Amino acid sequence: MTHEEIYAKVKDVLVDALGVDDDEITPTAVIRDDLGAESIDFLDIMFRLEKAFNIKIPKGELMPENVANDPNFVNNGVVTPAGITMLREKMPHSNFTEFEKDPKVEAMSKLFTVEAIVKYVEGKLK
Numbered sequence: 001m002t003h004e005e006i007y008a009k010v011k012d013v014l015v016d017a018l019g020v021d022d023d024e025i026t027p028t029a030v031i032r033d034d035l036g037a038e039s040i041d042f043l044d045i046m047f048r049l050e051k052a053f054n055i056k057i058p059k060g061e062l063m064p065e066n067v068a069n070d071p072n073f074v075n076n077g078v079v080t081p082a083g084i085t086m087l088r089e090k091m092p093h094s095n096f097t098e099f100e101k102d103p104k105v106e107a108m109s110k111l112f113t114v115e116a117i118v119k120y121v122e123g124k125l126k
């Protein structure tokens with residue numbers, strides 16, 4: 001599949017899962033902040049992606065879990081250099097440019113964009 005075909009399918013999944021208009025889905029849209037996804041929505045999105053692309057998404061692979069609770073990775077609400085390194089390894093599909101400038105835990109959601117999902121799926125399909 002081409003990048004554009006994957007993007008179109010991801011867009012359909014997000015429209016269905018989140019009940020948003022398809023013009024709200026842009027590559028840079030943040031799943032939680034811009035599209036209004038909540039915790040339960042992420043499970044639905046993962047399930048729909050698995051079904052749409054016939055892939056398996058292991059728990060914690062698309063978005064690492066419990067990072068904020070690990071003192072090796074977070075100190076006083078800020079992701080440590082070790083935490084950023086770990087996130088980069090686990091999330092090569094995400095763009096860290098802005099996050100690294102101000103790596104607060106509450107800003108981690110900005111790593112989970114439409115484009116990050118598309119790149120993740122591309123990687124799974126290879």
